[in-house]
Amino acid sequence: MSGFFYAFIAVLLAGFGARDQVLIGHLSAGAANRYRLLVVAVLIGVLTSAIAGYGAHELAPSLTRLGRLLLAALALGLAGLESLLMPRPKAPKEPTLSLAAAAIVFFAHQITDAARLVIFALAVTVGTKLGVAGGVLGGTFALMLGFGANGALVHSGQGLKVLRRLAGVLLLIGAVATWLYAIGRI
Numbered sequence: 001m002s003g004f005f006y007a008f009i010a011v012l013l014a015g016f017g018a019r020d021q022v023l024i025g026h027l028s029a030g031a032a033n034r035y036r037l038l039v040v041a042v043l044i045g046v047l048t049s050a051i052a053g054y055g056a057h058e059l060a061p062s063l064t065r066l067g068r069l070l071l072a073a074l075a076l077g078l079a080g081l082e083s084l085l086m087p088r089p090k091a092p093k094e095p096t097l098s099l100a101a102a103a104i105v106f107f108a109h110q111i112t113d114a115a116r117l118v119i120f121a122l123a124v125t126v127g128t129k130l131g132v133a134g135g136v137l138g139g140t141f142a143l144m145l146g147f148g149a150n151g152a153l154v155h156s157g158q159g160l161k162v163l164r165r166l167a168g169v170l171l172l173i174g175a176v177a178t179w180l181y182a183i184g185r186i
Contacts, residue, residue: 013171014114016142018113018164038143042140043103044106052132068124072124076117
């Protein structure tokens with residue numbers, strides 16, 4: 001399986017129940033500018049993914065193969081911990097329904113989320129273009145799922161929490177496997 005598909009699957013997993021997915025689900029429920037909100041969220045997702053890819057592109061040449069793998073393991077581990085430990089996002093209070101305000105909030109959520117850490121990790125190891133492209137597609141699918149849920153994610157109790165925790169465990173397993181591969185144990 002290529003780096004594109006690894007990035008797609010990993011970012012989609014990291015996006016289950018993420019702050020941006022819950023936010024778009026809540027804001028799109030009953031909003032007059034629903035589809036414009038989705039476009040804004042996806043464009044911000046592309047921007048934050050490009051920033052993660054750019055960081056990986058700049059850092060990767062200065063690292064050895066072992067360094068890249070260990071950095072990827074660290075990033076995957078942090079993404080897994082974020083998925084496991086972050087509390088369930090609450091429904092935001094949005095008095096204005098401004099697209100500009102939503103863009104700022106999406107940027108703040110996405111620039112440091114598990115999905116962008118996964119994109120960074122995979123872009124360092126498999127290559128920037130494949131890692132970012134797969135990550136963008138996976139992140140877009142996660143946002144579209146949140147958008148399609150139309151607010152149900154905010155009220156969906158345990159199911160979403162279980163999915164989020166499962167994604168965190170899978171990301172941690174990926175981190176450990178990458179680390180073991182880097183040190184020659186696998």
